[in-house]
Amino acid sequence: MSSRRSRSRQSGSSRITDDQINDLVSKLQQLLPELRNNRSDKVSAGKVLQETCNYIRSLHREVDDLSERLSELLATTDTAQAAIIRSLLMQ
Amino acid sequence: MDSFDESNCDTSLDMEPKRKKRRIGNNDDGGGEDELIRRRQRNDDDDDDDDDSRNAVYREVTKRWRTDKEQQIYSSKLFQAVRHVRRRSSSARTGKAIRETADRLLAVSAKGATRWSRAILSSPPSLRLKKRQVKVRVTGCSRLRRKPEEAMRRKNKLPPVQKKLRVLGRMIPGCRKVSSLNLLEEATDYISALEMQVRAMTALTAILAGSSPADDRLGLNVVRS
Numbered sequence: 001m002s003s004r005r006s007r008s009r010q011s012g013s014s015r016i017t018d019d020q021i022n023d024l025v026s027k028l029q030q031l032l033p034e035l036r037n038n039r040s041d042k043v044s045a046g047k048v049l050q051e052t053c054n055y056i057r058s059l060h061r062e063v064d065d066l067s068e069r070l071s072e073l074l075a076t077t078d079t080a081q082a083a084i085i086r087s088l089l090m091q
Numbered sequence: 092m093d094s095f096d097e098s099n100c101d102t103s104l105d106m107e108p109k110r111k112k113r114r115i116g117n118n119d120d121g122g123g124e125d126e127l128i129r130r131r132q133r134n135d136d137d138d139d140d141d142d143d144s145r146n147a148v149y150r151e152v153t154k155r156w157r158t159d160k161e162q163q164i165y166s167s168k169l170f171q172a173v174r175h176v177r178r179r180s181s182s183a184r185t186g187k188a189i190r191e192t193a194d195r196l197l198a199v200s201a202k203g204a205t206r207w208s209r210a211i212l213s214s215p216p217s218l219r220l221k222k223r224q225v226k227v228r229v230t231g232c233s234r235l236r237r238k239p240e241e242a243m244r245r246k247n248k249l250p251p252v253q254k255k256l257r258v259l260g261r262m263i264p265g266c267r268k269v270s271s272l273n274l275l276e277e278a279t280d281y282i283s284a285l286e287m288q289v290r291a292m293t294a295l296t297a298i299l300a301g302s303s304p305a306d307d308r309l310g311l312n313v314v315r316s
Contacts, residue, residue, distance in 0.1 A: 024275035031282050049255035052278055056262050059285040064190055066292040071185035073299040074177050082174070088298050089166045 021045070028052055156283035161200065166291035169196055191215075197288050205280050206273070210265020 025045050029035045032051045035043055155161070169192070176188050194211055201208035260266045260274055263281050 020272055021275070024272065024279070027279050028275060028282075031279055046252050046255060049252065049259060052282070053255065053258050053262060056259075056278075056282060056285065059282070059289060060262075062289050063193065063285070063292065064186070066289065066296055067189040067193065068186040069296050070173060070292065070299070071177070071189050073296060074173060074185075082170075085170060085298055086167050089170065089294065090163050 155280075156287040162287055162291050162294075165196060165200055165287065166295050169193055169291060170295055172196060193288060193292065197284055201280070201284060205277055206266060206269065207264045207277055207281050208284075214264075 025048050029043060029048050032048070032055055035048065035051055172192050173189055176192050177185060179188075198208035198211035203209055203212075256271050256274060259278060260269060263274070263277055266274055266277050269277065
């Protein structure tokens with residue numbers, strides 16, 4: 001708790017209330033796959049932030065991997081299949 | 092009163108005006124949060140009170156990025172763009188070029204409402220630079236300076252929460268010097284967008300893999316003489 005209060009003092013210009021920060025942290029917690037099931041008042045803000053960073057990192061890695069795979073797969077496809085693929089995407 | 096039942100709400104177009112306003116102004120100030128608190132209190136007559144309000148928060152934040160329609164639009168645009176990318180760049184850089192294209196398309200889908208999307212769109216060939224910076228910082232700080240209370244080179248006695256906020260700011264494009272409130276908002280939107288990107292690219296990969304020459308169940312590969 002004290003760390004949060006000192007943070008709002010350090011932020012200086014804008015008055016950031018604890019409620020707003022709590023609300024955003026709980027929103028963030030709902031998005032994280034690991035912390036979604038916990039009751040929100042038992043998870044500290046530091047842990048939520050840590051999980052957020054880890055999750056974003058893993059998502060970036062996944063996107064990189066998928067890009068590599070896509071670049072390999074695209075080598076074998078051609079224009080005749082484009083329309084079919086697009087229709088498959090729309091399902 | 093039935094319009095507050097989250098499980099029945101149609102995510103794409105059928106929203107109340109209040110929800111539309113919040114979606115557009117979601118990243119400005121705390122006005123969206125106040126409304127959120129009021130709506131959570133109004134959901135008190137539901138059966139599982141806690142569960143529903145938690146699910147409501149979850150569904151609201153991700154409404155933008157979780158619709159099927161949004162994902163379909165994104166994946167078809169991605170498919171078209173990526174085919175053009177292949178013709179332009181050499182085979183060694185194709186992976187990175189695809190990642191850049193995918194990120195820019197994602198930023199475009201955000202319609203400029205968030206800071207990270209604007210940052211992506213306004214800095215085209217910066218992928219190599221960004222990777223170098225991240226590598227140097229992360230390995231240096233996390234290995235050598237473990238204890239947060241010791242006096243560090245640049246910062247002295249930052250509480251661990253502040254440090255994590257900084258790390259988070261570095262990972263989201265364009266958010267290094269943003270206030271913590273905005274940073275958290277950007278993070279929620281960015282995570283949902285990234286999830287949609289992963290889903291769309293996975294679907295695209297599955298379709299393309301399903302149509303490879305070895306596996307012709309779909310009959311996509313015509314025999315050429």
